[in-house]
Amino acid sequence: MIETLKxxxxxxxxxxxxxxxxxxxxxxxxxxxxxILALGTVVGSAAALTPALIATGRWxxxxxxxxxxxxxxxTYITGRGVPAKYLLPGTxxxxxxxxxxxxxxxxxxxxxxxxxxxxxxEETISQIIGASVVQSPDSPRYNLSVAxxxxxxxxPFAFLxxxxxxxxxxxxxxxDGLQELEPADxxxxxxFVTEAEGYELLTPQEVNSASExxxxxxxxxxxxxxxxxxxxxxFEGASPLKYDEARDVIANTSTGVDYTPVKQGDREYFVDxxxxxxxxxxxxANVGFANYLxxxxxxxxxxxxxxxxxxxxxxATVSVAGTFLLGLGLAAALxxxxxxxxxxxxxxxxxxxxxxxxxxxxxxxxxxxxxxxxINSALxxxxxxxxxxxxxxxxxxxxxxxxxxxxxxxxxxxALQAIxxxxxxxxxxxxxxxxxxxxxxxxxxLLVTVAPLLVSTFAFNFNNFNAIYLLTEGGPFDPANPxxxxxDILISYTYRLAFGGQGAQLGFAAAVSVLLFxxxxxxxxxxxxxxxxxxxxx
Amino acid sequence: MSSSxxxxxxxxxxxLHRTPESRRRHHRNRWFAEVGWRHLVALAAVFIALFPVLFxxxxxxxxxGTVASTSLIPREVSLVHFxxxxxxxxxxxxxxxxxxxxxxxxxxxGQILCSALAAxxxxxxxxxxxxxxxxxxxxxxxxxQFLAVVALYLMFTAIGEVIPQLGLNTxxxxxxxxxxxxxxxxxxxxxxxxxxxKELDEAAIMDGADHATVFFRVIFPLVTPILAVTGxxxxxxxxxEFVLASIFLTDNDxxxxxxxxxxxxxxDRSGNLGVFAAGALLTSLPVVLLFQFLxxxxxxxxxxxxxxx
Numbered sequence: 001m002i003e004t005l006k007x008x009x010x011x012x013x014x015x016x017x018x019x020x021x022x023x024x025x026x027x028x029x030x031x032x033x034x035x036i037l038a039l040g041t042v043v044g045s046a047a048a049l050t051p052a053l054i055a056t057g058r059w060x061x062x063x064x065x066x067x068x069x070x071x072x073x074x075t076y077i078t079g080r081g082v083p084a085k086y087l088l089p090g091t092x093x094x095x096x097x098x099x100x101x102x103x104x105x106x107x108x109x110x111x112x113x114x115x116x117x118x119x120x121x122e123e124t125i126s127q128i129i130g131a132s133v134v135q136s137p138d139s140p141r142y143n144l145s146v147a148x149x150x151x152x153x154x155x156p157f158a159f160l161x162x163x164x165x166x167x168x169x170x171x172x173x174x175x176d177g178l179q180e181l182e183p184a185d186x187x188x189x190x191x192f193v194t195e196a197e198g199y200e201l202l203t204p205q206e207v208n209s210a211s212e213x214x215x216x217x218x219x220x221x222x223x224x225x226x227x228x229x230x231x232x233x234x235f236e237g238a239s240p241l242k243y244d245e246a247r248d249v250i251a252n253t254s255t256g257v258d259y260t261p262v263k264q265g266d267r268e269y270f271v272d273x274x275x276x277x278x279x280x281x282x283x284x285a286n287v288g289f290a291n292y293l294x295x296x297x298x299x300x301x302x303x304x305x306x307x308x309x310x311x312x313x314x315x316a317t318v319s320v321a322g323t324f325l326l327g328l329g330l331a332a333a334l335x336x337x338x339x340x341x342x343x344x345x346x347x348x349x350x351x352x353x354x355x356x357x358x359x360x361x362x363x364x365x366x367x368x369x370x371x372x373x374x375i376n377s378a379l380x381x382x383x384x385x386x387x388x389x390x391x392x393x394x395x396x397x398x399x400x401x402x403x404x405x406x407x408x409x410x411x412x413x414x415a416l417q418a419i420x421x422x423x424x425x426x427x428x429x430x431x432x433x434x435x436x437x438x439x440x441x442x443x444x445x446l447l448v449t450v451a452p453l454l455v456s457t458f459a460f461n462f463n464n465f466n467a468i469y470l471l472t473e474g475g476p477f478d479p480a481n482p483x484x485x486x487x488d489i490l491i492s493y494t495y496r497l498a499f500g501g502q503g504a505q506l507g508f509a510a511a512v513s514v515l516l517f518x519x520x521x522x523x524x525x526x527x528x529x530x531x532x533x534x535x536x537x538x
Numbered sequence: 539m540s541s542s543x544x545x546x547x548x549x550x551x552x553x554l555h556r557t558p559e560s561r562r563r564h565h566r567n568r569w570f571a572e573v574g575w576r577h578l579v580a581l582a583a584v585f586i587a588l589f590p591v592l593f594x595x596x597x598x599x600x601x602x603g604t605v606a607s608t609s610l611i612p613r614e615v616s617l618v619h620f621x622x623x624x625x626x627x628x629x630x631x632x633x634x635x636x637x638x639x640x641x642x643x644x645x646x647x648g649q650i651l652c653s654a655l656a657a658x659x660x661x662x663x664x665x666x667x668x669x670x671x672x673x674x675x676x677x678x679x680x681x682x683q684f685l686a687v688v689a690l691y692l693m694f695t696a697i698g699e700v701i702p703q704l705g706l707n708t709x710x711x712x713x714x715x716x717x718x719x720x721x722x723x724x725x726x727x728x729x730x731x732x733x734x735x736k737e738l739d740e741a742a743i744m745d746g747a748d749h750a751t752v753f754f755r756v757i758f759p760l761v762t763p764i765l766a767v768t769g770x771x772x773x774x775x776x777x778x779e780f781v782l783a784s785i786f787l788t789d790n791d792x793x794x795x796x797x798x799x800x801x802x803x804x805x806d807r808s809g810n811l812g813v814f815a816a817g818a819l820l821t822s823l824p825v826v827l828l829f830q831f832l833x834x835x836x837x838x839x840x841x842x843x844x845x846x847x
Binding site for chain 2: 031049052053056058061082083084085086087089090091093094096097098099100101102104105108150151156329330333334336338339341345346347348349350351352353354355356357358359360362363364365366367369372374402405406459463465466469470491494495498499506509510513516517520521523524527528
């Protein structure tokens with residue numbers, strides 16, 4: 001997309017004369033004013049964000065906003081490249097919120113990113129050392145105010161510290177350590193910082209709710225690190241641990257034990273000679289194709305993966321086939337001019353398609369309940385629909401039939417009505433019975449119209465997260481294996497790997513996503529073949 | 539007409555000699571064989587399509603509001619669940635409704651506008667990269683945005699650290715995220731634009747109009763009705779979006795109906811059924827009416843490739 005845009009802006013490729021509305025003519029004052037205002041806002045916002053981005057060292061972000069601002073300026077300031085003016089707004093949004101995330105997913109899939117590996121190696125070392133700081137009776141104390149430059153619940157946090165005796169004020173962050181602040185920059189009341197420019201101070205409640213993050217928070221100092229002690233106090237303690245950069249070793253100076261980084265699985269940890277970990281904290285590292293290899297070679301995962309892949313395929317295929325046959329049967333039955341009340345039937349039959357999908361799925365999930373579900377009570381059964389792997393699959397498919405048949409009914413009705421009546425007539429005269437005529441004449445013709453839609457329905461179901469998540473959440477689960485459920489399809493499996501609460505494996509989830517991209521791409525290729533859209537572009 | 543003639547010719551000769559009474563019976567059998575069974579099939583389908591809908595209505599009106607006490611025909615009618623829906627501060631239904639309405643409206647308008655602008659360029663200009671652009675759009679749109687959900691999550695975490703108003707758990711951020719689909723209607727709308735004769739814009743250009751005037755004053759008004767239909771369909775799509783909303787909107791105040799109603803029923807599958815059904819009913823009703831109203835266009839649009847999300 002970016003390539004295309006660049007080419008559009010190049011003056012060497014103007015729109016050929018006469019192929020569209022001409023070059024920009026004199027712009028009306030109102031339009032010009034609106035244009036200046038809009039572009040001014042863009043540049044203004046970029047400029048306003050710049051200091052904060054530089055201060056926190058978010059260079060990628062900084063580059064992105066200035067590139068966007070630059071492209072916008074270039075496109076709209078000149079009179080050239082008229083098509084680009086129309087393409088740009090949507091393309092920018094598409095690139096930023098769809099294409100870039102896809103690229104980022106690829107990149108992430110080659111890392112071990114996840115819970116316990118969110119930080120870089122240096123950050124991890126300073127966290128490990130900071131966390132080992134112990135308080136001794138002579139440890140200096142500080143009056144603490146917790147502040148943030150961002151969000152009171154997620155941070156990033158900073159400590160605003162007042163040395164009670166001297167009244168000196170310090171700013172402490174994990175990256176930059178302790179810095180003395182000018183008294184003019186902050187407001188101090190009763191020995192505590194109450195206001196600081198560029199920072200929002202947390203209320204005691206907010207400090208409390210951020211306690212998980214603050215427990216790990218340590219400001220490195222020459223003697224060790226400063227850590228939180230209750231809500232309004234901090235202490236400077238010493239750590240027995242020292243990191244030796246030359247040897248890449250963390251040494252415990254009081255016990256003399258050395259901890260060296262050792263690879264365990266896809267992560268490295270600092271361990272002692274016996275292999276005991278110093279900390280469960282690991283760090284972000286590139287693992288190349290290890291995540292992909294894991295999908296296919298780690299026996300437990302590859303077993304899960306193949307089973308889930310097979311079910312994804314079956315689920316999508318049976319859903320398409322089932323809804324198509326039901327819809328076609330219904331359309332064939334109702335496609336007869338002698339039937340009265342067609343409009344009435346159609347108005348009702350469209351309902352499952354019209355009701356928002358999430359509502360229908362939630363209602364059906366209560367229908368399948370073993371103890372109080374409508375299905376069991378109406379049919380006098382006592383089946384544990386959602387608790388049995390096989391029955392859960394059946395329940396999902398039946399529900400999906402219900403959700404999907406009206407669409408196929410509408411599509412098939414349309415296709416049937418488009419088939420010329422004289423063709424059917426001719427087959428009848430030739431002696432073909434009703435069904436034979438249908439099979440030999442009507443059905444093949446219908447298939448030509450409907451085939452592309454069958455493929456797109458297949459693609460839709462292949463990634464039909466809602467149908468799985470809202471009905472079974474992927475379950476039932478084998479007690480021994482909480483990551484892969486019996487009705488999981490690939491996308492719901494990925495979702496659980498990333499957000500499932502058992503330790504996010506974001507790098508691995510990204511690798512599965514990439515495989516999903518590839519599979520979706522293959523389906524897309526098949527669909528393109530069916531629709532022959534490629535040749536039709538003009 | 540012609541088929542009835544054929545059918546007459548097919549009638550065997552001996553049938554003409556039957557008694558009137560047996561002929562009538564025979565007629566009825568024949569009516570059933572040719573038409574009647576179709577009604578039976580249709581009625582069966584109607585029942586299947588309808589019973590979950592009846593169940594929602596019934597559960598919404600049933601004062602007990604548990605699954606076990608709900609039958610398809612309500613035995614008792616009360617509006618307690620609707621009352622609860624509007625008064626329970628833990629489930630700010632009206633807030634969710636407003637959130638959904640705002641998000642769906644703004645995102646739809648944005649998407650349609652961006653798509654229409656791009657479609658205009660593709661329909662009216664010839665420029666290098668046009669074909670590639672159109673094809674890449676077709677390909678990119680095959681990948682649902684939520685396949686990249688992990689990356690999107692991290693991206694918006696980062697955005698939120700710099701601009702809290704756009705981060706996770708904000709409607710603005712969620713809306714922006716959905717604008718990733720800004721060009722999803724380009725192909726459809728380009729088709730509409732292609733059907734507007736080029737002579738119209740050429741005439742306007744003769745009169746001194748520039749490309750923007752042609753777009754906003756000539757072409758856009760002509761296709762507004764069909765854009766409205768496209769917009770309504772994409773509105774319904776946004777309204778039903780669940781995956782991304784479930785990750786991005788976790789605070790009660792910023793939830794959409796999809797996440798809010800899910801949380802309601804998930805908290806207590808049996809006990810909250812009444813309230814859930816009441817909310818579901820009020821959510822579905824406008825959408826269903828919209829669908830009935832748009833039925834003709836939907837059937838046409840389906841074959842044109844517009845699929846409901």
